[in-house]
Amino acid sequence: MSIATLLSQSRGEDRCADIIDMSAHQTALDLTIALLAHQRKKFSKRLYANGECHFCGEDIAHANALFCDSYCCEDYERLQKQKEISGLM
Numbered sequence: 001m002s003i004a005t006l007l008s009q010s011r012g013e014d015r016c017a018d019i020i021d022m023s024a025h026q027t028a029l030d031l032t033i034a035l036l037a038h039q040r041k042k043f044s045k046r047l048y049a050n051g052e053c054h055f056c057g058e059d060i061a062h063a064n065a066l067f068c069d070s071y072c073c074e075d076y077e078r079l080q081k082q083k084e085i086s087g088l089m
């Protein structure tokens with residue numbers, strides 16, 4: 001196998017890895033945007049983004065986020081349902 005062939009295969013693998021990395025980043029970004037859109041739609045009537053998670057109080061890096069992660073969002077939702085059922089809301 002020639003050096004040129006090895007180099008071209010190596011470059012191809014690098015490009016493939018770059019494409020896979022870019023795809024993974026894009027997927028993560030798409031999921032974050034979808035989560036934020038879901039949170040805004042679901043809680044926009046009751047909550048506003050204030051830089052802190054509305055469940056645990058942690059600082060949030062993203063300015064428009066209501067919760068630090070999906071677990072806090074689910075826990076908040078569960079707590080609100082429990083409050084509604086028990087008549088506290």
Ligand SMILES: [Zn+2]
Pocket residue numbers: 053054055056057058067068069072
């Ligand atoms: Zn949180």
